[in-house]
Amino acid sequence: MTAVRTDLHQNALAGLIDQGVPVVVLSTHLDDAVLSCGALMTYALSRTSVTVVTFFTESGQAPYTRSARRYLRQAGGRDADAVFQRRRDQDRAALEALGITCLHAGLTEALFRRRPANLNRSRLTHVYPFYRAHATSGRIVTADAGMLREVREIIHRVAGSGTNLVLAPLGVGGHVDRILVRTAAQSSGAPVAYYRDFPGNRRDPAAEAFIYRHDLVETRWPEPAEAKATLIRTYESQAGKRFRGAGHALAPEVFFSAARPAATASSAWWR
Numbered sequence: 001m002t003a004v005r006t007d008l009h010q011n012a013l014a015g016l017i018d019q020g021v022p023v024v025v026l027s028t029h030l031d032d033a034v035l036s037c038g039a040l041m042t043y044a045l046s047r048t049s050v051t052v053v054t055f056f057t058e059s060g061q062a063p064y065t066r067s068a069r070r071y072l073r074q075a076g077g078r079d080a081d082a083v084f085q086r087r088r089d090q091d092r093a094a095l096e097a098l099g100i101t102c103l104h105a106g107l108t109e110a111l112f113r114r115r116p117a118n119l120n121r122s123r124l125t126h127v128y129p130f131y132r133a134h135a136t137s138g139r140i141v142t143a144d145a146g147m148l149r150e151v152r153e154i155i156h157r158v159a160g161s162g163t164n165l166v167l168a169p170l171g172v173g174g175h176v177d178r179i180l181v182r183t184a185a186q187s188s189g190a191p192v193a194y195y196r197d198f199p200g201n202r203r204d205p206a207a208e209a210f211i212y213r214h215d216l217v218e219t220r221w222p223e224p225a226e227a228k229a230t231l232i233r234t235y236e237s238q239a240g241k242r243f244r245g246a247g248h249a250l251a252p253e254v255f256f257s258a259a260r261p262a263a264t265a266s267s268a269w270w271r
Helices: 012-018 032-044 066-075 080-096 131-135 142-159 176-186 205-213 226-233 236-243
Strands: 023-027 050-058 101-108 165-169 192-195 216-220 254-258
Touching: 012 032, 012 165, 012 216, 012 254, 023 032, 023 142, 032 050, 032 080, 032 165, 032 226, 050 080, 050 142, 050 176, 066 080, 066 131, 080 101, 101 142, 131 176, 142 176, 165 176, 176 192, 205 216
Parallel strands: 023 050, 023 165, 050 101, 165 192
Antiparallel strands: 192 254, 216 254
């Protein structure tokens, strides 16, 4: 596999933002946009509108799988509804205080999703019962086809009309929710560029294959300002667990888009 091409001479995304093209960030979970695109978003705010659409913002009903219970313990509680409510509140507080439009789609996160009754022919009632074997497998199972359609429809409603810079997850790590959003964005008809998901410091052959297959060009965003660090600290329920000591969260953000000759607001070059 050849090396990823890098756009060293011109930051195409900055060019579009400077022209006032609205930015729509497709965030899989409640902190993904800030961790992966926080520096870009803070730059864009003084130049255009920024909308963050977060898809998987809800838990399901008990009983939970072992992996889901472990997640809740790490998040600091046993009550899934309370955990997710706290995270939604923090997300709105962080984004809306800056003037970012914050939309929560209200879909159920992978570890809590159950199979539709008409497709449940096994003893396993959950779509992705085990974190490593299922939720981070990178594979969307047949029972989740309806979720894929729902995500695609949301993207179409929010970003399918007009000129927008749509940023979708690359899917680093293979979390099925990220792959769902990436797949739906790719087939939604909206022009899309992809951000390297946090933590993006690990090698992911599947993500690299996606970049190579679609001949995407890498753009590195400049070193983030203190504004991103401040934004990250707003997520109190996560800061002590996932963010502490994670200096790579403040490393330059990385984006991938199709090659194009010049940044013009009228050309959907990143499709």
